[in-house]
Amino acid sequence: MLERNPWKTCIVILATLVLIGAAGLEAGLPQVKFAAKPAHAVLVVIDGISYKAWDKMDLPVLDEMISSGTMVKQVFLPPAAHPHEGPYAKLHTCSIPNPILMAGTIFIDDRTIYFNEQFFPKLTAGFVVNAIDYRSLTRNYHYVHQKGGTDADAAETALKFMDMGRPAFLSLHLQDTGEGGAATMRGTKDVPWKNDIWHPESPYRLNLSTADLLLGEFIQGLARLGLLETTAFIVVGDHGQADTGWHPLELWDPAVTTAVLWGAGIRSKAVIDYAELIDIGPTICALMGVSAPATALGVVIKEALTGAAPAPTPRPRLQENMNGQFRDFRAMKAAVAELLERSDSPAKGLLYSRFNNIVRNFYGIERFIEWPRFKTVDELVEQNGKALKDLQVFSAPLPASAK
Structure with missing residues (x-):
């Protein structure tokens, strides 16, 4: 601009x-x-x-x-x-x-x-x-x-x-x-x-x-x-x-x-x-x-368009879903990072390693140039959905001392 x-x-x-x-x-x-x-x-x-x-x-x-x-x-x-x-x-x-x-x-x-x-x-x-x-x-x-x-x-x-x-x-x-x-x-x-x-x-x-x-x-x-x-x-x-x-x-x-x-x-x-x-x-x-x-x-x-039959089913809202994934992952990632920072768990290093592995499996806008490795938008949404779920599962049992 x-x-x-x-x-x-x-x-x-x-x-x-x-x-x-x-x-x-x-x-x-x-x-x-x-x-x-x-x-x-x-x-x-x-x-x-x-x-x-x-x-x-x-x-x-x-x-x-x-x-x-x-x-x-x-x-x-x-x-x-x-x-x-x-x-x-x-x-x-x-x-x-x-x-x-x-x-x-x-x-x-x-x-x-x-x-x-x-x-x-x-x-x-x-x-x-x-x-x-x-x-x-x-x-x-x-x-x-x-x-x-x-x-x-x-x-x-x-x-x-x-x-x-x-x-x-x-x-x-x-x-x-x-x-x-x-x-x-x-x-x-x-x-x-x-x-x-x-x-x-x-x-x-x-x-x-x-x-x-x-x-x-x-x-x-x-x-x-x-x-x-x-x-x-x-x-x-x-x-x-x-x-x-x-x-x-x-x-x-x-x-x-x-x-x-x-x-x-x-x-x-x-x-x-x-x-x-x-x-x-x-x-x-x-x-x-x-x-x-x-x-x-x-x-x-x-x-x-005139003369064109409408699509038989509504258009899948893939981009809206993807943007929601970006929003949710960003918020959850920040929250989990804060919990880990405050943690005094002896397994803190291992937890960070698992956390970073999950983050590497999420393809946000900062990884836009890597998106072409997926064949379809559905595949990208599915991959990010899996990473988001993994982060949710990971965050649930974090040590009480981290919470």
Whole structure:
């Protein structure tokens, strides 16, 4: 995540809000008859959008898209770690959920295929972001624009590319909402929005409102170009946000975001309770009639697509279960470590050895780069479940002197 001056960003965004308001977005989105199948898919990543946003603030553009499209209330992902050194950092310059989003799998290594590569070279694809942190994800695009600036800069560039290149797939990543979350967390004590992203004046809330309105302006631009009727939109976060700002690994909310699907080929007035970030890529591929990468493990969100029969059974909540394992193991590990530290048992050394062996069998987010040794998400969940149970069994008979 880039370091920015939140006050400078707020001034720029306030000016953007005034300009967008003057453009007349209050009139609503263009009324068009969408095609049954899209010719263009636009993935809009609003960095760090919280699944709580729908209940906390007005987002007029996204709300209108939901009214005639599909809403996914909660989209689960692994904790949004961003290692800056070690094996992962040699592969990627961005946080862990971003390659997961583009790969359709939580198993990321140097052989991973990203779903944008399924369009290349026969179909045109583009990538636009107002940051430089995502350069490791720009392989096999026809057009890439990544540099500093505001969400407004990125949205303007993306619209120009839609006009110039008429791509089958465009990824537009709007960075400023996530930056606003970080700024809210870092705010000085004298600001009223310190550690409260939902405060009316918080940078997070302001930036998310701006992203919403910029999305509306982008949609209007596509209508002027005659492209809207054949475009499908998939709006999602790369991660969620803590109420206090940013995406700490220890908290639940940063590993949950939300999604809106709207446009050509998208079912109207559908509400889906649960999906996973790995489902986004396969769903876009299904929309566009492109094969998903062979390594993708996500499922197509069929309930969001017109003409697709809903899945016969609900999607297994594997990522939600896995995140619960991370939370429970972290708490139990800390508690057991404290008990052992206070223990005066003559077998303390042996107990520590057994404890460490159990810990080595649990694959948390800090061991993300090792996850590909498992063939399926089910296997990883099963392995971590066994380690969690072993730790529970181990902790029960600890010497009374340790308790």
